[in-house]
Amino acid sequence: MNIPGTPPGAPVAPLGFTWETLPVRVVFRAGAAVTATPGEAARLGLRRLLVVCGSRGEATARAVADALGDRCAGLHAGARTHVPVPVVDRAVEVLRAAGADGCVAVGGGSATGLGKALALRTGLPLIAVPSTYSGSEMTPVWGLTEHGAKRTGRDPAVQPRSVVYDPELTRSLPVPLSVTSGMNALAHAAEALYAPDAAPLVPLMAQEGVRAMAGALPRVAAAPGDPAARADALYGAWLCGTCLGGTTMGLHHKLCHVLGGTFGLPHAETHTVLLPYVLAHNAPAAPGALAALGRALSADDAPRALQDLAGRLGAPRSLAQLGLDKADLAVAAERATSQAYANPREVTAAGVLGVLTAAWEGAAV
Incomplete structure (x- = not known):
C-alpha cells in the first residue's frame, strides 16, 4: 500500500485490502455526555443501564447517571487499571443484581475496559463516554489481567454501540495525565502506519490523528481549560483509536501489555516512555511508515520528535521512573x-531487551 505523500505519478491503488466498518455510532460535541447519552440509550432500546466508572471519575459518571434518569439501573465505581478479573467478577454480580440490559462506561481506558469485559461476559450492549484520550472506545479489543498476565483479544461484542465524545469532560483532566493519555493515542496511529492489515483509510486517519494530537498537547499543557485545544485533542484521539480498532498492533503494544499486566506499570505513562524506542527500533524495517509519521509531526526524525514532545511537556522519560526494576527487563x-x-x-x-534497556535508562533515541 502507498503511504500518502508518494511522488506524483507513483501507483496509488493498493494491491488488495479488507476493511470492515464496525457497528458504532459516534456523537461528538460539547455537553454531549449529558445531552446525548440518554438519546443514544433510547435509540438502542435500552431501559436499564448500569453506569460504570473508576473512583476518580465518579462525579462525572454521576452526572451521566442523573441525565439517564429512570433508565439508570445504578452506578458502579469499581473500574481498575488493566481490568483485573476479580474486578470484572464483582461488576457482573452488580449488573445482574440490577437487572441491567446494557452498560454505560464513563471515564478513561479502565472504565471502558470494564464495560467491554461486561459486554464480553454478558453479551449486553455498551455505550462509551470517554474522558481521556486512550482510544479504546473505538476498538473491538478487550483485555483482562489475571495471575500477573494480561490477555487480550478481539470480539465484535465488546465494541461500544455508541461513543459519546464530549470535550468538556476532558477540561478537568490533569495536564500530566492529558499528556501521557495523548501519547498513548499517538502510539495507536504510529503502529497503524506499519500494520500489515492497514486498509487505505488507515494511513489517512493516522496522519490526521497525529497532526491533531501533537498540535493540541502543547496547547492543552499551556491552557488546560482551552475548549478548542481540548476538542482538537479529543478529535485526534478518536482518529487514533479508530486506527487501533482497524489494524493489528505490533511490538510497542505487546510490550505495554506485558509491562502493565505483569509488573503493574501505569498504562499511559508506559506508552509514553516506550514509543520512541520501539519506533527507532522498527525504523529500518518501516521507512515509509516512519516518513509518514515524520510528515505528520513536521519532523525529520519521528522517534526523536515524539521523545522531545513528551519531555517538553513534563512526561516521564524512563521505565526506571515508573518503578520497573532493572532485573525485570529480561x-x-x-x-x-x-x-x-x-x-x-x-x-x-x-x-x-535492547529496546527495554534503553527505555529503562531513558537514553536519547
Missing part, C-alpha cells in the same frame, strides 16, 4: 517474545 523481554505477532522488524529476545 523477564519482560522473554514474555514479549513468547508468542509470534506482526511487527515490521523481526522480534527477537536480544532486540527487545
